[in-house]
Amino acid sequence: MNTPKIRVGIIGAGFVGSALVQLLSDESRHVALVDAAMAPLEVVGVAVRDPKKVRPGIDTRLITSDALALAKSEGVDVIVELAGGVESARSYVEAALSRGVSVVTANKALMAECGTALAQLANQNGADLFYEAAVGGGVPILRSLRTSLAGERIERVMGIVNGTTNYILSKMTDEGCDYHSALAEAKALGFAEADPTADVEAFDAAQKVQILSSLAFGTELRGELISREGITGVRAVDIDYATRAGYVIKLLGVAERVGEHGISRRAHPTLLPAEHPLASVHGALNAVFVEGAKSGPLMWLGQGAGGEPTATAVLGDLLYVARNKVNGRHDVPFSVDDQLLSVDAGDVASAFYISLDVRDEPGVLASVAGVFGHNDVSIQSMEQSGIADEARLSFLTHCAVTRNVHATMDELSKLESVDCIGACFPVIDGRVS
Numbered sequence: 001m002n003t004p005k006i007r008v009g010i011i012g013a014g015f016v017g018s019a020l021v022q023l024l025s026d027e028s029r030h031v032a033l034v035d036a037a038m039a040p041l042e043v044v045g046v047a048v049r050d051p052k053k054v055r056p057g058i059d060t061r062l063i064t065s066d067a068l069a070l071a072k073s074e075g076v077d078v079i080v081e082l083a084g085g086v087e088s089a090r091s092y093v094e095a096a097l098s099r100g101v102s103v104v105t106a107n108k109a110l111m112a113e114c115g116t117a118l119a120q121l122a123n124q125n126g127a128d129l130f131y132e133a134a135v136g137g138g139v140p141i142l143r144s145l146r147t148s149l150a151g152e153r154i155e156r157v158m159g160i161v162n163g164t165t166n167y168i169l170s171k172m173t174d175e176g177c178d179y180h181s182a183l184a185e186a187k188a189l190g191f192a193e194a195d196p197t198a199d200v201e202a203f204d205a206a207q208k209v210q211i212l213s214s215l216a217f218g219t220e221l222r223g224e225l226i227s228r229e230g231i232t233g234v235r236a237v238d239i240d241y242a243t244r245a246g247y248v249i250k251l252l253g254v255a256e257r258v259g260e261h262g263i264s265r266r267a268h269p270t271l272l273p274a275e276h277p278l279a280s281v282h283g284a285l286n287a288v289f290v291e292g293a294k295s296g297p298l299m300w301l302g303q304g305a306g307g308e309p310t311a312t313a314v315l316g317d318l319l320y321v322a323r324n325k326v327n328g329r330h331d332v333p334f335s336v337d338d339q340l341l342s343v344d345a346g347d348v349a350s351a352f353y354i355s356l357d358v359r360d361e362p363g364v365l366a367s368v369a370g371v372f373g374h375n376d377v378s379i380q381s382m383e384q385s386g387i388a389d390e391a392r393l394s395f396l397t398h399c400a401v402t403r404n405v406h407a408t409m410d411e412l413s414k415l416e417s418v419d420c421i422g423a424c425f426p427v428i429d430g431r432v433s
């Protein structure tokens with residue numbers, strides 16, 4: 001083939017970067033990769049923080065510690081940004097895009113924070129910006145939204161987009177562990193970071209929801225805060241109740257239409273009917289469930305993290321970008337729909353699971369029920385179980401406005417007879433017919 005080589009600069013050689021170099025240098029895949037890219041690909045530089053570290057499989061002559069110089073180099077056609085973080089990664093990506101050099105990134109924080117600005121920069125300079133690995137690791141959901149579903153009216157996207165928390169909740173559900181021992185095991189297995197805040201407090205899931213929503217609906221990526229609640233408040237008793245009631249508790253990222261122009265985006269623990277396809281997604285797997293107006297329900301499932309799975313998504317982007325370069329074209333990263341309005345989480349309606357510990361005395365249930373009633377929250381079912389001289393009340397509500405449910409919780413927390421509010425999680429009735 002006489003097509004000039006596509007020269008690739010890789011920034012970051014951790015698990016994903018190293019796996020990508022290996023995939024690119026696999027001789028048995030050489031012809032297939034050249035066919036897919038319509039040109040040979042050549043790695044011309046790998047920027048790392050510590051150039052002295054031994055990196056098997058990476059030619060030491062390619063190693064540099066100057067990532068910005070690599071991003072600005074005239075000798076690079078595509079930059080693959082795998083460094084992570086926002087500020088420095090943004091400077092590398094901007095340096096490349098502003099010169100018309102296409103970028104592939106796996107950086108969800110960068111895309112959630114400044115995806116709109118980067119997409120504009122890419123467009124202005126005729127460059128591609130692809131970020132498949134930013135959501136769901138090796139699960140090819142973003143390109144599906146971007147291309148296969150481009151003409152579909154999507155009603156809702158919801159997913160298990162954080163493997164660490166799905167691992168923890170699965171352990172709690174399947175083995176009856178409490179949160180802390182499940183977290184300790186997730187750390188020992190390398191799923192959870194030493195500081196697990198980004199995962200367990202749902203910051204990671206919230207960023208992924210923002211990215212999914214931008215492609216599904218055309219919402220902006222400007223780092224705005226969306227409604228988020230982590231899994232640290234999920235107790236073994238909540239899981240036990242959910243199981244008996246025919247539900248599982250999952251940390252779900254949800255983006256959905258509300259009315260004609262509203263979009264609600266949120267990430268929180270959710271009770272999901274046990275028969276829902278997402279309910280059977282166990283361990284550290286990720287899955288995304290899309291409901292289209294004409295397509296009906298669709299689901300993607302796979303490894304949401306890990307060097308090799310994530311590197312396959314990066315490689316797919318790289319091949320696509322190379323082919324675009326050979327054909328002298330570029331794609332629009334995503335289109336913003338100016339008419340969309342972000343719906344406040346308080347305005348969203350759903351059923352709720354609520355758990356309260358109360359004094360076990362005459363009149364307590366009546367006073368608690370009264371608070372639900374005058375806040376316009378209708379009780380669907382209630383279970384009482386004894387705990388010493390107290391009682392645990394577990395409620396499922398009918399569909400209620402979240403603001404009213406929170407007002408109910410505020411008022412209940414002030415009643416002398418209520419010792420604690422244990423849980424207040426939405427129930428998503430995503431049954432597929």
Ligand code: HSE
Pocket residue numbers: 161162163164165191199204304305
């Ligand atoms: N920490 C993430 C997870 C993987 O546990 O799913 C990277 O997005």
